[in-house]
Amino acid sequence: NCSYCGMRRDNRALSRYRADADALIELLLNHRPRSMTDLNIQTGEDPVAVEEIVIPLLRALRSNTELGLSVCLGTLTTAHYQELRKAGASIYIMKFEIPEAGAYREFKAPGSLDERLEHIRWLAANGWKVSSGFIAGLPGQGPEGTLRSLELASSLPLSGCSVSPFIPGDETPL
Numbered sequence: 001n002c003s004y005c006g007m008r009r010d011n012r013a014l015s016r017y018r019a020d021a022d023a024l025i026e027l028l029l030n031h032r033p034r035s036m037t038d039l040n041i042q043t044g045e046d047p048v049a050v051e052e053i054v055i056p057l058l059r060a061l062r063s064n065t066e067l068g069l070s071v072c073l074g075t076l077t078t079a080h081y082q083e084l085r086k087a088g089a090s091i092y093i094m095k096f097e098i099p100e101a102g103a104y105r106e107f108k109a110p111g112s113l114d115e116r117l118e119h120i121r122w123l124a125a126n127g128w129k130v131s132s133g134f135i136a137g138l139p140g141q142g143p144e145g146t147l148r149s150l151e152l153a154s155s156l157p158l159s160g161c162s163v164s165p166f167i168p169g170d171e172t173p174l
Contacts, residue, residue: 002097003108004138006169007044013171021053025060038068040093045074045110055087062088070131075111075119081126091129094120095164096156098134099148107138117156124157131160138166139174 001009028039041057043049050073061067070091071084081092096116098104104113124130134149153161168174 001108002110003106003173004135004166004168006172008172009044011169011171018049019053021056024053024057028057028061029064036067038070040070040072040091041089042072042093043074045076047076047080049073050076050080050084055083058084058087058089075116078122081123081128085127091131091159092123093131093160094123095133095135095162096120096149096152098138099145099152103138103140103145120156120158129159130157131162132156132158133162133164135166136163141166 007014039061041054043054054071054073058069058071061069068091069089070093071089072093073080073084074094076084084092094116096113097109098107098113101113104116110116120130120132132153134153136146136149138145149163166174
């Protein structure tokens, strides 16, 4: 329910739905473009979606394709991470978003910054290729905040890093 995210839980203006695992499997096995080499599966922090949709989808794709499979599912349990890895994903995308614990709390990012960083480090130490990054241009951030974000990214065991621009959404507090 991050205060900067247009897809936040309290945004009641969005139409929401839960994808059907079988429909996604059929679509991706039989109708994806042959030029497709990689797939990123992204959800909000939703363990039910991980168990009911993502893991079955990964298993089907891994056993029937050569696709590179990455996931962006937020902070989960180590058991979920292990099951995702076993199902066929090899890249985990988890942005740290904001490099200061106080601002992280203020912007209502998931959990705590320390927890997020602990999960990033655990994933990397347990065989995942981890991509992370941050949001540039949040209110009050300034050049010093961007520098702190870059310094934090460089201190983490990452195989990829991205920067997302902050774009205020109509249905967010910012």
